[in-house]
Amino acid sequence: MVRKVNLAGAFATFSDTWSPRIAGQVDGYDIKLVRLEGDFVWHKHDDADELFLVIEGQMEIAFRDHTVTLDAGEFLVVPRGVEHKPHAQAECKVMLFERQGLVNTGDAPVSDLTQRAQTRI
Protein backbone atom coordinates (compact mmCIF):
# COMPACT_ATOMS: atom_id res chain seq x y z
CA MET A 1 0.00 0.00 0.00
CA VAL A 2 1.41 3.35 -1.03
CA ARG A 3 1.03 5.95 1.73
CA LYS A 4 0.96 9.69 1.43
CA VAL A 5 2.73 12.19 3.68
CA ASN A 6 0.90 15.22 5.02
CA LEU A 7 3.51 17.93 5.47
CA ALA A 8 1.81 19.64 8.42
CA GLY A 9 1.40 16.32 10.17
CA ALA A 10 4.99 15.33 9.51
CA PHE A 11 6.34 18.64 10.84
CA ALA A 12 4.23 18.17 13.96
CA THR A 13 6.22 15.04 14.86
CA PHE A 14 9.34 17.02 15.76
CA SER A 15 10.25 20.45 17.05
CA ASP A 16 14.04 20.75 17.03
CA THR A 17 15.71 23.03 14.52
CA TRP A 18 18.50 22.30 12.01
CA SER A 19 17.75 18.60 12.31
CA PRO A 20 16.32 17.29 9.03
CA ARG A 21 13.97 14.31 9.08
CA ILE A 22 13.61 11.99 6.08
CA ALA A 23 9.99 12.03 4.92
CA GLY A 24 10.35 10.08 1.70
CA GLN A 25 12.75 8.79 -0.93
CA VAL A 26 12.90 8.97 -4.72
CA ASP A 27 15.51 6.61 -6.12
CA GLY A 28 18.70 7.57 -4.28
CA TYR A 29 17.38 10.92 -3.12
CA ASP A 30 15.83 12.03 0.15
CA ILE A 31 12.87 14.31 0.75
CA LYS A 32 13.76 15.92 4.06
CA LEU A 33 11.79 18.22 6.32
CA VAL A 34 13.60 20.68 8.53
CA ARG A 35 12.79 23.54 10.86
CA LEU A 36 15.22 26.43 10.58
CA GLU A 37 15.75 29.26 13.01
CA GLY A 38 18.75 31.54 13.36
CA ASP A 39 22.05 31.15 11.55
CA PHE A 40 23.58 28.07 9.96
CA VAL A 41 27.24 27.84 8.93
CA TRP A 42 28.84 28.72 5.61
CA HIS A 43 29.37 25.52 3.66
CA LYS A 44 29.20 23.88 0.26
CA HIS A 45 28.57 20.44 -1.19
CA ASP A 46 31.22 19.77 -3.81
CA ASP A 47 29.33 17.11 -5.72
CA ALA A 48 25.63 17.65 -4.99
CA ASP A 49 22.95 20.21 -5.76
CA GLU A 50 20.48 20.95 -2.96
CA LEU A 51 16.87 22.10 -3.18
CA PHE A 52 15.21 24.30 -0.56
CA LEU A 53 11.40 24.69 -0.79
CA VAL A 54 9.80 26.86 1.88
CA ILE A 55 6.60 25.33 3.24
CA GLU A 56 5.86 27.90 5.93
CA GLY A 57 7.63 31.06 7.04
CA GLN A 58 10.55 32.86 5.46
CA MET A 59 14.25 32.12 5.15
CA GLU A 60 17.30 33.63 3.53
CA ILE A 61 20.11 31.91 1.74
CA ALA A 62 23.27 33.97 1.69
CA PHE A 63 25.78 33.46 -1.10
CA ARG A 64 29.17 35.19 -1.14
CA ASP A 65 27.92 37.88 -3.53
CA HIS A 66 24.15 38.07 -2.96
CA THR A 67 21.34 36.90 -0.70
CA VAL A 68 18.01 35.38 -1.71
CA THR A 69 14.90 35.60 0.46
CA LEU A 70 12.50 32.66 0.15
CA ASP A 71 8.86 32.83 1.24
CA ALA A 72 6.36 29.98 1.44
CA GLY A 73 5.76 28.56 -2.02
CA GLU A 74 9.23 29.46 -3.30
CA PHE A 75 12.20 27.23 -3.94
CA LEU A 76 15.83 27.54 -4.90
CA VAL A 77 18.47 25.04 -5.96
CA VAL A 78 21.94 25.66 -4.56
CA PRO A 79 24.31 24.40 -7.25
CA ARG A 80 27.10 22.05 -6.26
CA GLY A 81 30.27 23.75 -5.14
CA VAL A 82 28.57 27.05 -4.27
CA GLU A 83 29.09 28.34 -0.74
CA HIS A 84 25.89 29.22 1.04
CA LYS A 85 24.60 30.02 4.50
CA PRO A 86 20.92 29.45 5.36
CA HIS A 87 19.33 31.79 7.88
CA ALA A 88 15.84 32.28 9.28
CA GLN A 89 14.91 35.19 11.52
CA ALA A 90 11.85 33.32 12.83
CA GLU A 91 11.19 29.61 12.62
CA CYS A 92 10.71 28.44 9.06
CA LYS A 93 9.58 25.04 7.75
CA VAL A 94 11.49 23.80 4.75
CA MET A 95 11.47 20.79 2.46
CA LEU A 96 14.84 19.67 1.13
CA PHE A 97 15.54 17.42 -1.78
CA GLU A 98 19.06 16.06 -1.95
CA ARG A 99 21.15 12.98 -2.57
CA GLN A 100 21.04 10.37 0.18
CA GLY A 101 23.81 10.63 2.72
CA LEU A 102 24.55 14.30 2.15
CA VAL A 103 25.96 15.81 5.33
CA ASN A 104 24.11 19.01 6.19
CA THR A 105 27.21 21.05 7.01
CA GLY A 106 29.00 20.01 3.83
CA ASP A 107 32.69 20.96 3.90
CA ALA A 108 32.41 23.03 7.10
CA PRO A 109 34.16 21.68 10.22
CA VAL A 110 32.06 19.16 12.13
CA SER A 111 30.10 21.00 14.84
CA ASP A 112 26.98 20.69 16.97
CA LEU A 113 25.02 21.51 13.83
CA THR A 114 26.40 18.53 11.93
CA GLN A 115 23.85 15.78 11.63
CA ARG A 116 25.13 12.46 10.35
CA ALA A 117 22.48 10.05 11.57
CA GLN A 118 19.34 10.68 9.58
CA THR A 119 16.01 10.01 11.22
CA ARG A 120 13.06 8.84 9.18
CA ILE A 121 9.64 10.16 10.08
Place this chain on the structure above:
Amino acid sequence: MVRKVNLAGAFATFSDTWSPRIAGQVDGYDIKLVRLEGDFVWHKHDDADELFLVIEGQMEIAFRDHTVTLDAGEFLVVPRGVEHKPHAQAECKVMLFERQGLVNTGDAPVSDLTQRAQTRI
Protein backbone atom coordinates in the same frame (compact mmCIF):
# COMPACT_ATOMS: atom_id res chain seq x y z
CA MET B 1 23.55 34.56 -9.39
CA VAL B 2 21.28 31.89 -7.92
CA ARG B 3 17.63 32.60 -8.67
CA LYS B 4 14.57 31.38 -6.83
CA VAL B 5 11.34 30.08 -8.36
CA ASN B 6 7.98 31.29 -7.11
CA LEU B 7 5.55 28.41 -7.64
CA ALA B 8 2.48 30.60 -8.23
CA GLY B 9 4.38 32.71 -10.73
CA ALA B 10 5.74 29.66 -12.52
CA PHE B 11 2.29 28.06 -12.79
CA ALA B 12 0.97 31.35 -14.23
CA THR B 13 3.27 30.98 -17.25
CA PHE B 14 1.24 28.09 -18.70
CA SER B 15 -2.32 26.83 -18.68
CA ASP B 16 -2.39 23.48 -20.51
CA THR B 17 -2.96 20.31 -18.53
CA TRP B 18 -0.90 17.08 -18.43
CA SER B 19 2.06 18.96 -19.83
CA PRO B 20 4.82 19.21 -17.22
CA ARG B 21 7.25 22.12 -17.29
CA ILE B 22 10.75 21.86 -15.86
CA ALA B 23 11.15 24.45 -13.11
CA GLY B 24 14.53 23.38 -11.75
CA GLN B 25 17.09 20.62 -11.58
CA VAL B 26 18.91 18.82 -8.78
CA ASP B 27 21.80 16.72 -10.09
CA GLY B 28 20.17 14.48 -12.70
CA TYR B 29 16.64 15.08 -11.46
CA ASP B 30 13.91 17.46 -12.61
CA ILE B 31 11.53 19.53 -10.54
CA LYS B 32 8.47 19.69 -12.77
CA LEU B 33 5.25 21.62 -12.45
CA VAL B 34 2.08 20.26 -14.00
CA ARG B 35 -1.61 21.09 -14.08
CA LEU B 36 -3.81 18.01 -13.92
CA GLU B 37 -7.48 17.75 -14.80
CA GLY B 38 -9.46 14.64 -15.65
CA ASP B 39 -8.04 11.18 -16.19
CA PHE B 40 -4.52 10.14 -17.09
CA VAL B 41 -3.61 6.65 -18.33
CA TRP B 42 -2.56 3.60 -16.32
CA HIS B 43 1.21 3.31 -16.51
CA LYS B 44 4.36 2.50 -14.59
CA HIS B 45 8.02 3.46 -14.66
CA ASP B 46 10.08 0.30 -14.37
CA ASP B 47 13.25 1.91 -13.12
CA ALA B 48 12.25 5.20 -11.51
CA ASP B 49 10.33 6.38 -8.45
CA GLU B 50 8.14 9.45 -8.93
CA LEU B 51 7.11 12.09 -6.39
CA PHE B 52 3.79 13.95 -6.54
CA LEU B 53 3.41 16.97 -4.24
CA VAL B 54 0.09 18.82 -4.47
CA ILE B 55 0.55 22.60 -4.46
CA GLU B 56 -3.08 23.59 -4.98
CA GLY B 57 -6.28 21.59 -5.39
CA GLN B 58 -6.87 17.88 -4.97
CA MET B 59 -5.89 14.82 -6.96
CA GLU B 60 -6.20 11.07 -6.71
CA ILE B 61 -3.67 8.44 -7.57
CA ALA B 62 -5.25 5.09 -8.30
CA PHE B 63 -3.25 1.92 -7.76
CA ARG B 64 -4.55 -1.50 -8.76
CA ASP B 65 -5.67 -2.26 -5.19
CA HIS B 66 -6.29 1.14 -3.58
CA THR B 67 -6.61 4.84 -4.29
CA VAL B 68 -4.93 7.71 -2.46
CA THR B 69 -6.39 11.23 -2.36
CA LEU B 70 -3.84 14.03 -2.13
CA ASP B 71 -4.71 17.54 -0.98
CA ALA B 72 -2.51 20.62 -1.03
CA GLY B 73 0.49 20.09 1.24
CA GLU B 74 0.53 16.32 0.77
CA PHE B 75 2.92 14.18 -1.23
CA LEU B 76 3.32 10.60 -2.28
CA VAL B 77 6.12 8.66 -3.93
CA VAL B 78 5.03 6.11 -6.51
CA PRO B 79 7.60 3.32 -6.28
CA ARG B 80 9.23 2.07 -9.46
CA GLY B 81 7.32 -0.66 -11.21
CA VAL B 82 3.99 0.14 -9.57
CA GLU B 83 1.07 0.80 -11.92
CA HIS B 84 -0.75 4.03 -11.20
CA LYS B 85 -3.30 6.36 -12.75
CA PRO B 86 -3.42 10.03 -11.73
CA HIS B 87 -6.80 11.74 -11.78
CA ALA B 88 -8.12 15.17 -10.81
CA GLN B 89 -11.79 16.03 -10.73
CA ALA B 90 -11.02 19.75 -10.92
CA GLU B 91 -7.78 21.35 -11.99
CA CYS B 92 -4.96 20.59 -9.59
CA LYS B 93 -1.43 22.05 -9.48
CA VAL B 94 1.28 19.52 -8.75
CA MET B 95 5.05 19.49 -8.34
CA LEU B 96 6.84 16.38 -9.57
CA PHE B 97 10.30 15.23 -8.75
CA GLU B 98 11.72 12.59 -11.01
CA ARG B 99 14.77 11.48 -12.94
CA GLN B 100 15.56 13.52 -16.03
CA GLY B 101 14.15 12.17 -19.24
CA LEU B 102 11.36 10.18 -17.65
CA VAL B 103 8.46 9.86 -20.10
CA ASN B 104 5.20 10.83 -18.41
CA THR B 105 3.18 7.92 -19.77
CA GLY B 106 5.81 5.34 -18.78
CA ASP B 107 5.13 1.96 -20.34
CA ALA B 108 1.69 2.92 -21.71
CA PRO B 109 1.30 3.16 -25.49
CA VAL B 110 2.35 6.52 -26.89
CA SER B 111 -0.70 8.79 -27.10
CA ASP B 112 -1.70 12.44 -27.20
CA LEU B 113 -0.85 12.53 -23.50
CA THR B 114 2.74 11.46 -24.07
CA GLN B 115 5.13 14.34 -23.69
CA ARG B 116 8.68 13.72 -24.80
CA ALA B 117 10.00 17.22 -25.35
CA GLN B 118 10.34 18.86 -21.97
CA THR B 119 9.90 22.61 -21.76
CA ARG B 120 11.82 24.61 -19.21
CA ILE B 121 10.06 27.51 -17.54
